[in-house]
Structure formats: C-alpha cells, structure tokens
Amino acid sequence: MPASRTGTVAEGAGEPSSNGGDPSRVAGAARRGRSLLGAVAGPVLERIQDRLAADLDDRDPDYIRENLPWVWLLSSLWFRGEVRGMGRIPEDRPVLLVGNHSGGNITPDTLVFTLAFCTYFGVERRFHQLAHNLVLSSPIGPLLRRYGTVAASPQNARKALEAGAAVLVYPGGDWEVHRPSWQSGKVDFAGRRGFVRLALEADVPIVPVVSIGGQETALFLSHGEHLSRALGLDRLFRLKVLPISVALPWIVNVGDFLGHLPLPSKITIQVLEPIELTERFGRDPDVDEVYEHVTELMQATLDELAAERRLPVIG
Amino acid sequence: MRIEQSIEVDAPRPVVWDYVTDPANNLEFMHGATRWEVAGGIDRGLGARYRVLLHIGSADVGGLIEVVEWSPPGDMAWSSVTGIDQRGRWRLRDLPQGGTRVTFRFAYGVAGGGLWGLISERVAARWLRSDFRRTLENLKRALEGDRTLA
Numbered sequence: 478m479p480a481s482r483t484g485t486v487a488e489g490a491g492e493p494s495s496n497g498g499d500p501s502r503v504a505g506a507a508r509r510g511r512s513l514l515g516a517v518a519g520p521v522l523e524r525i526q527d528r529l530a531a532d533l534d535d536r537d538p539d540y541i542r543e544n545l546p547w548v549w550l551l552s553s554l555w556f557r558g559e560v561r562g563m564g565r566i567p568e569d570r571p572v573l574l575v576g577n578h579s580g581g582n583i584t585p586d587t588l589v590f591t592l593a594f595c596t597y598f599g600v601e602r603r604f605h606q607l608a609h610n611l612v613l614s615s616p617i618g619p620l621l622r623r624y625g626t627v628a629a630s631p632q633n634a635r636k637a638l639e640a641g642a643a644v645l646v647y648p649g650g651d652w653e654v655h656r657p658s659w660q661s662g663k664v665d666f667a668g669r670r671g672f673v674r675l676a677l678e679a680d681v682p683i684v685p686v687v688s689i690g691g692q693e694t695a696l697f698l699s700h701g702e703h704l705s706r707a708l709g710l711d712r713l714f715r716l717k718v719l720p721i722s723v724a725l726p727w728i729v730n731v732g733d734f735l736g737h738l739p740l741p742s743k744i745t746i747q748v749l750e751p752i753e754l755t756e757r758f759g760r761d762p763d764v765d766e767v768y769e770h771v772t773e774l775m776q777a778t779l780d781e782l783a784a785e786r787r788l789p790v791i792g
Numbered sequence: 793m794r795i796e797q798s799i800e801v802d803a804p805r806p807v808v809w810d811y812v813t814d815p816a817n818n819l820e821f822m823h824g825a826t827r828w829e830v831a832g833g834i835d836r837g838l839g840a841r842y843r844v845l846l847h848i849g850s851a852d853v854g855g856l857i858e859v860v861e862w863s864p865p866g867d868m869a870w871s872s873v874t875g876i877d878q879r880g881r882w883r884l885r886d887l888p889q890g891g892t893r894v895t896f897r898f899a900y901g902v903a904g905g906g907l908w909g910l911i912s913e914r915v916a917a918r919w920l921r922s923d924f925r926r927t928l929e930n931l932k933r934a935l936e937g938d939r940t941l942a
Contacts, residue, residue, distance in 0.1 A: 545903070546912035549851060549853075549912055552851065558850030559850060596845075596875075597852050599856075
C-alpha cells in the first residue's frame with residue numbers, strides 16, 4: 478500500500494516481488510528499533526483510524542480556487558507542466574482516473590494534473606484523490622482533505638464515485654513512486670488490480686493518465702523494501718518501502734518522510750481515451766485481462782512520452 | 793489586471809462585428825483558445841453563454857462566461873459566471889479613412905488575491921499580451937484575406 482501523495486485501492490492485491498535479498502540479515506540489528514516503533518505506533522495508528530473514513534464534504538471548492546494561483550505558478554514555471562487530452566475525460570458522469578505515479582513523496586504529477594483538472598472543468602466539479610493513510614494523518618492531511626483527498630480504500634472510492642465524482646487513483650502508490658530513476662519509463666503497479674474491481678463494481682469508465690518527468694526530480698536509488706520489512710514498517714504503517722534517494726537538501730535521503738526540494742523537471746501528462754469496461758470486455762470482464770490491457774496501453778504511451786524527451790530534467 | 797490591444801482592419805465595421813461575435817470563429821482566430829462552445833439556447837446576443845478555455849502557462853484556464861453588453865456593430869462585453877474572474881470586450885469604431893479600429897480589452901483577477909495572486913496575475917499577463925497580439929493579427933488576416941478573396 479502506498480506512502481505517496483495518492484494511493485491504491487488494491488487491497489489484497491499482489492505484493493511487489495522480492496529482488497532476492499535476505500531480510501533476516503538486517504532483522505537482528507533492527508529488532509530493538511522495531512520494538513521501539515511498536516511502542517510509539519499505537520497512538521499513531523489510533524490517529525490514523527480516526528481519519529480513515531471519507532468525509533467527501535471536507536472538499537472545499539473556494540479553498541481550492543483560492544490556492545490555484547501558487548499551484549499554477551509552480552506547475553507552469555517550475556515543472557513546465559504540459560497536460561494533453563483533458564477533453565477525453567467524460568464531463569457528465571463519474572469516472573476513475575488511473576495514473577502512474579512518480580516523484581517520491583513530493584509528487585509533481587499529482588500537482589500538475591490536479592491543477593489541469595480544476596481549471597479545465599472548474600472547481601465546482603467533484604474531484605477526489607485517493608491517498609495513503611499516513612499522508613492524511615500528517616500535518617498536511619487537513620489541507621489535502623479540503624482539496625478532496627480521501628484515504629485510499631475501496632469503500633471511500635466507491636462512496637466518491639456514487640457521489641458522481643471523478644476519482645484519481647495511483648495503483649502503484651508507494652511502490653511505483655519510489656522506483657529507481659532509471660526506471661522512470663516503466664509503469665509498475667506491482668500487480669495491484671483493485672482499481673479494476675472498483676471500476677467494474679461502480680460501473681464507471683477507466684481513463685488512463687500517463688505522466689513522465691516526476692522520477693527525474695531527484696535521483697531515486699532503491700525502494701528499500703527489505704529495510705522496511707526488517708523494521709516492521711509494513712505491518713505497522715502499511716509502508717512497503719523505505720526509499721533511498723539522493724535529493725536536495727538532504728543529499729542522502731532515507732524515507733523521504735520530510736519530502737525534498739524537487740529538481741525542476743518538465744512534467745508531461747497524457748490523458749488517454751476512456752475505457753468502457755463492459756462495452757469492451759463483455760458483461761463479466763476478466764480482471765486480469767482488463768489489468769493487462771490498461772497497463773499495456775499506459776506503458777505504450779509512456780514509451781512514446783519517453784521517446785520525446787531529449788534530456789533528463791530538461792525534457 | 794487589465795490588458796488592452798488594438799489593431800486597424802481594412803474591412804467595414806459590420807463585417808468585423810459579424811466575424812468577432814460569431815462563436816464558430818473564435819477557435820480560428822483567438823490564439824491560445826482551446827475551447828469556445830455555446831452553453832445554452834442562445835448562440836449570440838445578450839445573455840448568450842459560452843464555455844471558454846484559454847491555454848495559459850501549464851493549464852487551460854477559463855470557465856463559463858455570459859454576454860452582458862450587446863450593441864451592434866460597436867460593443868460586445870462578457871463577464872464570467874464560473875471559473876476565473878474575467879471581463880472581456882470587443883470595441884469596434886469606424887476609421888476616418890475607412891476600415892475599422894478593433895480594440896480588445898480583457899480584465900481578470902485571481903481568487904483569494906494575496907502575494908501569490910499578484911505574482912500569478914503578472915506572470916499570466918506576459919503570456920496573455922502575446923496571445924492577444926496574435927489574436928488581433930489573426931483577425932486582421934482573416935478579414936482582409938476574406939475580402940481579397942471575395
């Protein structure tokens with residue numbers, strides 16, 4: 478499950494595969510740290526549980542509108558954002574927007590796309606983003622809720638879709654967002670198929686949203702999944718990763734808990750045509766088949782976007 | 793923030809009026825416009841509404857606008873209903889030597905104000921001035937070209 482700005486609804490979905498390391502090698506050294514983590518985790522988890530339920534009414538269109546200027550400045554001048562194909566998003570019905578995710582815990586793709594959505598359709602249109610529990614429990618959680626961010630769970634996503642909203646989900650979540658920078662051109666949902674089941678249950682189209690550039694805002698080196706498991710972070714906080722990167726201003730950045738100063742990498746986002754699942758795959762679609770179709774489409778688009786880039790960061 | 797730009801077009805005022813007030817032409821000559829759709833029952837005249845987007849920086853910015861002044865063949869003004877606060881005006885006047893002086897005015901403000909609002913208004917103005925200049929040049933080219941062809 479993700480630790481990034483936005484997250485996954487793929488409960489029970491396949492886990493990221495191990496790359497062959499032995500977690501027991503570091504488990505002993507981490508045992509004392511893990512017991513300490515366990516002691517402090519209780520109150521934190523209680524706080525998280527309190528904030529899990531989706532209150533869609535926390536979304537505040539006036540607040541979003543008043544904050545668009547600085548988001549626009551950041552998106553236009555720092556990230557030189559370019560969003561293509563917004564007109565493909567159905568205007569008058571709920572829709573599940575499925576994106577690939579990049580940029581560590583500072584996710585410029587979300588910022589650029591949220592701005593594009595709010596200016597294109599207006600802040601009046603309901604738009605919710607799914608985020609990891611830890612993000613919503615952090616000090617910025619209350620601010621994100623006013624943007625329409627809710628905790629990533631199938632229940633919350635269904636509730637938002639039933640309310641007629643456009644819902645943005647990043648199935649790859651914390652796994653994908655911390656992938657090494659040299660895998661920038663790879664869509665990696667880690668087998669999480671929850672988004673397909675959600676779209677089928679809610680009978681809404683999937684609109685793939687493919688972005689590139691976020692993984693060039695720092696030098697991401699490793700997911701750190703073995704370290705996370707050894708420290709018990711996966712059990713305590715649903716954190717599958719403890720990423721390691723080279724990023725400003727920390728230089729060596731472990732965890733990315735405080736975020737980082739992103740390099741001004743050009744962010745390009747391509748919105749694809751909506752996929753009507755029952756229309757395309759029949760009345761009882763196979764989840765695996767839909768998953769493969771969506772990820773293949775997104776990967777092909779990401780390949781095209783990668784081919785357009787001449788230089789890292791510059792774009 | 794208010795931007796005003798003018799150009800002289802070698803075409804009669806009624807011809808210019810018909811061209812600039814026809815919503816079907818806006819995507820043709822308005823540089824940076826990515827959407828200009830009729831929203832509602834009236835396609836031109838007082839009370840006509842349009843869903844309008846202009847590409848500024850990294851986003852398509854705009855919203856729903858409504859025509860609030862309609863004085864053919866001289867003045868047409870609109871005001872925003874939703875989206876970014878804006879007011880626009882086409883102002884057409886006869887030139888003594890023949891032809892029409894076309895003036896385009898656009899005033900806008902961002903919600904919330906504050907430092908970020910001030911900065912973003914000024915940064916956007918740089919893009920908008922350039923877009924509006926090209927808009928007027930497109931208009932001149934379309935109208936003078938059409939007349940030549942006719």
